[in-house]
Amino acid sequence: MTSLSPHPLLATALELGPRLSARSAEFESARRLPPDVVAELTRAGFFRMLIPEAYGGLELHPALSFQVIEALSRADGAAGWCAMIGASTGLATAWLTDAVAREVFSSPDVITGGVAAPLGRAERVEGGYRVTGRWPWASAGHHCHWLVGGAVVTEGGNPRFVREGIPETRLLFFPAEAVTLHDTWFSMGLCGTGSGDMEVKDVFVREDHAFSLLMPPRITRPLYGFPFGLLSHAIPAVALGIARRAIDELITLARQKTVLAERRLLAARPSVQEAVAEADAEVRAARAFLLEVIHATFDEATKGPVSMRARADLRLAATHGTRAATRAVDRVYEAAGGPAVFHTNALQRCFRDIHTATQHAMVARPLLEITGGVLLGFDPPLPTL
Incomplete structure (x- = not known):
């Protein structure tokens, strides 16, 4: 069977990954992305993923924008997060008048x-x-x-x-x-x-x-009927990308590090093998659940208004995905042992980044109460979904 080539923007994200990873310490020290990196992300089109085609955007399917953000976040959490914010805010174009949309997005370089x-x-x-x-x-x-x-x-x-x-x-x-x-x-x-x-x-x-996102969008394309909540599918994309990077880092470390007291590679330790297996399964399962819900919700958006149940499913999958990714990172960080605490090891950055992402209100634990309430037949108390 011949595998399909990835979308050009996803291919660009994957190609850019090693260069972003190599500069992660620089991003942390500056506490922001440097102008040349922002310019490269802009030229590639990452900030135009969700802008309507009518205004020069790519109007990508949410499952594809999810994968692009995930790939950038696997390389560097901060780069993925910034791309997510710029792309998600571009959704607003669909609610603006034509004149204002053209004013705001007058250039493909606008962020x-x-x-x-x-x-x-x-x-x-x-x-x-x-x-x-x-x-x-x-x-x-x-x-x-x-x-x-x-x-x-x-x-x-x-x-x-x-x-x-x-x-x-x-x-x-x-x-x-x-x-x-x-x-x-x-x-x-x-x-x-x-x-x-x-x-x-x-x-x-x-x-x-x-x-107001509570009002119907002016552009009635399926993408803008999808209940993004601006960030509902994007934060877990960042989290799952970070988790995949953490698993990669443990595998690399375990194949290289010798445990002197045991006279064997860290990879030969059963607890490390178990941690990799559990983390890999948790990330893949959460990702599959989220992509399944994204596709189902988008399909519903192509036919009419998205139901409250579908909205609850999307928010549940997003919150679960972020929390599952965090559990996976915690597992591999612990399994790595002492080397993971040093700034030269990317695992400590993955650990810090993902625990920062979990504090965002769009994926916080109270959302499980709201989505669980919908599953039990209650109306959501606030217009959160």
Whole structure:
């Protein structure tokens, strides 16, 4: 049987991998990706994966964008994370008016980023909003031309509500020059993502530069009916890529390291063999589950609105995938022994990176409660799915 060649963008991600891996320590030291790496990622098209074809994007199937992000993350977690943020934010194009979409994505070199969490306040005024807010985790903000911030809509200083207990929110596009970036990213892991705080103070945003993912997209293509939640399928792609790298690193180490007291290679130790087997099975199983759900959900999106059950399945697969990847990394890190603690060993970076990724709200443990509730027949308490 002849194997199919990978999509050109996936092939590029795989080809780029060794060069990204070789510079991981540099990314960590700088606490952001260097301009030449960002430029290479931009030229390749990684930030345009989910932008509509009408605006020069690639409009990739979510299973393919998942694999691309996974491949970059296997090479370097920070590079994969930054590509994920830029690509996912590009989804917003489908909710913008045609004129604004063409304004924001006026060039193939444009990079967008930001934070969807509604931590700002958007006061209704004539023609738009006056926005003030500060958002942490603004990954790769230094390289962005436009940044998105989530905000609660207020009128007369008071929040507006879409229904009892649920405030009205908007995502708002700010040009980079309107945003102040604060250098706060002194983190345990994903150090090279530059995920400091972004802040705006009383910035006017036109009505047509604001949107809500709870509203139907203007572009009614299947990709934009897929319930991304901006990051729901992308964070586990990063996590599973990191986990695969960790398994690779243990295999390489185990084939080279001699355990002096046992007079044999580390690879011959039964506990190491068991750790590799368990980690490999856990990553492959979680990945298969997630890809199965991505394909099923996308198929549903081609036929009409995606059901709440499908949305819950997607979020469950994403949360499970991230947590399974973390368990796999923990296994191989422990099996590696003392060498894994040194900065010269990539395993310690995998360990730190994946435990940082698990802290993101989009894959946090409370989502298991919400998705489990849907499976048991309860309505989700918040519009999280």
